[in-house]
Amino acid sequence: QVQLVESGGGLVQDGGSLRLSCAASGRTFSSYAMGWFRQAPGKEREFVAALNWRGTSTYYADSVKGRFTISRDNAKNTVYLQMNSLKPEDTAVYYCAARNNQVPNSRSDDYAYWGQGTQVTVSS
Numbered sequence: 001q002v003q004l005v006e007s008g009g010g011l012v013q014d015g016g017s018l019r020l021s022c023a024a025s026g027r028t029f030s031s032y033a034m035g036w037f038r039q040a041p042g043k044e045r046e047f048v049a050a051l052n053w054r055g056t057s058t059y060y061a062d063s064v065k066g067r068f069t070i071s072r073d074n075a076k077n078t079v080y081l082q083m084n085s086l087k088p089e090d091t092a093v094y095y096c097a098a099r100n101n102q103v104p105n106s107r108s109d110d111y112a113y114w115g116q117g118t119q120v121t122v123s124s
Contacts, residue, residue, distance in 0.1 A: 002026040002098045002113040009094060009118030012086055016122070020081040022096030022115060030074040033104035035111055036081045038092035038120075048094070049081060050104035059104060064090075086122045093117040 008020040020036070035050035049070040051058045058070055069082040079096060097111035 002029065002032060004096045004098060004113055004115035006094065006096050006115040006118040009120045011121045011123065014086065014088060014122060014124050016086050017082070017084045018086065018120060020083065020094055020096075020118060020120075022079045022081075024077045024079070024098065026077075029077045029098075031100075031102060032113075033099040033101055034070075034072060034079040035097045035099065035104055035106075036070060036079075037095045037097060037108055037111075038090075039095070039117075040089075040092040043092075045095070045108055047106035047108065050106065051079075052104055053102040057104070059106065061106070083120070086120075088122045088124045091120060091122050093119050 003025040005023045036048040037045050038048050039045040049060045051070050055072045067085045072079040095117045096115040098113040099111045
């Protein structure tokens with residue numbers, strides 16, 4: 001069982017930066033692939049980024065590639081999402097998710113554990 005708690009969301013201007021954190025509980029955190037997803041009002045949840053259990057392989061949605069960076073610190077049981085050059089269309093609730101598998105993917109159905117979400121709002 002893994003419990004996830006996101007933090008770091010907020011209001012930022014167009015072109016600004018934020019770093020989201022996701023703190024995980026559970027002794028086996030390092031064996032899980034981790035992902036970030038987001039959901040904007042009136043839209044379906046979409047994949048943002050994911051990485052494998054060691055943090056050596058990362059995957060990004062085309063819409064955030066080159067602007068966002070996912071990373072993890074297994075010693076701190078934490079995964080991060082550094083978001084630069086933010087745009088108004090990045091406005092959404094951002095969710096951290098854990099997959100009971102060492103290999104990540106972009107399918108939300110494959111992630112068994114989810115945080116409560118943190119709001120990111122980018123003003124124009």
